[in-house]
Amino acid sequence: MEIKHKNPALLLEWYKVSVCLTNLEDRPVSDVCLNLSLNRNNNEKVEHSTEVCEDPDKNLLSLPVDFKLNSMLVGDQKTQSFYVRFSSLDTRYFQLMISYSIEDNNRTKIACVKDVEIIIDVNIVFDISVTYMSSKFEPVSKVYVGEPLIVMPSIKCLSPWPILIENTSFQLAKHVNISAGGYQSVLNGVLLESDECASEVICVTPSEFSENILGCFTINWKRTDVESECKSGYSSIELPKIVVEKSTFLVDMKLPAHGWLHTPMSIVYFLHNNSESLLTLNVSMEANEAFMMAGHKELNVTVLPESTYKLHFNLYPLVVGVSTLPKMHIGCTSEPNDFKHILNDVLVRSLQTQIYIMPKHLPIQTN
Known part of the structure; x- marks a missing residue:
């Protein structure tokens, strides 16, 4: 009897074990059966986290399980394969017992038994x-x-x-x-x-x-x-x-992946009012030296309940490389202080602050 498997098994994989049998007796044997069970040293947790089957696409088998191979002629070889799957990292100790019958010269059936232990370690993947x-x-x-x-x-x-x-x-x-x-x-x-x-x-x-x-x-x-x-x-x-x-106000923006030097680019801000009341906001844009900007730098915005207000700005990049975008400030005097804190938090975590500006492509002049 030869047992083949690639120890260790991996957690939650169907791990293949093959048992190769060769009849070395001087006469045929019958009622060949393999019995697979967990060693008594395994605890109850191990039993509940161990699955066995002959084919992963078919039904599971309950331990202990018998694999019947019937009879084998002299020199015959048979291979019985099965799969095991483990949902815990405990080492498994299996008891594999082969039983068969052989007739002596007086045609008296003699029962023979041999058992081996299979140890399978389990690794996390x-x-x-x-x-x-x-x-x-x-x-x-x-x-x-x-x-x-x-x-x-x-x-x-x-x-x-x-x-x-x-x-x-x-x-x-x-x-x-x-x-x-x-x-x-x-x-x-x-x-x-x-x-x-x-x-x-x-x-x-x-x-x-x-x-x-x-x-x-x-x-x-x-x-x-x-x-x-x-x-x-x-x-x-x-x-x-x-x-x-839950926040009564959210903001996000839409802008290109990058800009081009001296080429206008559009940015859209979306102000979301998720509350059931009107929201009056004071919006201002803080310009910088990296962009010229077209659009209202300061304005009051009233956002209807459960709706979104769009703000469009056109930017004209003046420098190449990573450039800081104009900064948006939003204030609200009619709401309590905790809402002002939410406003600041939403602006910091939601709005992109930089964009990469590519150099302008100049056409090659040919004579």
């Missing part, structure tokens, strides 16, 4: 951490309802073998929506060696106040070690909780 960021890619500890939130899981491969990421997915809670633009995994087909890192990213928007988690992040993967013949596994982590607050 990835170390996954999640960072929350604003639309400016700055870390945040809270988010407002209706505000875009960037979720960035960082993955470090801890497997001793290279791991191929087949796909990744987010299972979001009901109060969380994927922002405009949708989601497309950037890690599909990526191969990670041990200690290599990768990151996924998605932009979501909480639609209502909630203290529940935002959802889960799942990675479907498999070993690239062909000889192991292990099936695909998965790793999943709950997204950490983040404070979701």
Whole structure:
């Protein structure tokens, strides 16, 4: 009897174990049966976190399980394979017993039994951490309802073998929506060696106040070690909780990815009134030496309940490179002081402060 497997197993993968049997008796054997069970030294937690099957696409089997191989002629070889999956990191101690019957010269059946122990260690595949960021890619500890939130899981491969990421997915809670633009995994087909890192990213928007988690992040993967013949596994982590607050006011902006020197560019600010009352705001723009600006530098704006007000400005870049945008200031004298604090917080975390200005292209003159 020869047992083949590529120890250690990886957490939540279908790990293949093959048992190769050769009849070395001087006569045929019958009623060949393999019995697989967990060693008594395993605790109850280990039993509940261990799954067994002959084919991952078929039903699970309950331990202990019997694999019947019937009869074997002299010199015959048979291979019985099965898959195991573990949802905890405990080392597994399996007891594998082979039983068969053989007839002596008097045609008396003799029962024979042999048992071996299979030890399988379990390794974690990835170390996954999640960072929350604003639309400016700055870390945040809270988010407002209706505000875009960037979720960035960082993955470090801890497997001793290279791991191929087949796909990744987010299972979001009901109060969380994927922002405009949708989601497309950037890690599909990526191969990670041990200690290599990768990151996924998605932009979501909480639609209502909630203290529940935002959802889960799942990675479907498999070993690239062909000889192991292990099936695909998965790793999943709950997204950490983040404070979701309701805000009566939000602001965002639309601007090009970059500008061109001495070429007008348009910027649009969106002022969102999420309250049920009128919102009167004092808006001012602080000019700087990097841009000439066309538009109202100071104005009073009344935003209707549950609506959005748009402000358009035209900028004329004067310098090349990373340039600081004109700064927007918003004040509101009719609202309490805590609203003023929300205004400042929203402006700091939501508005882009810089843009890259490209040099102007000059056509090549030919004689």
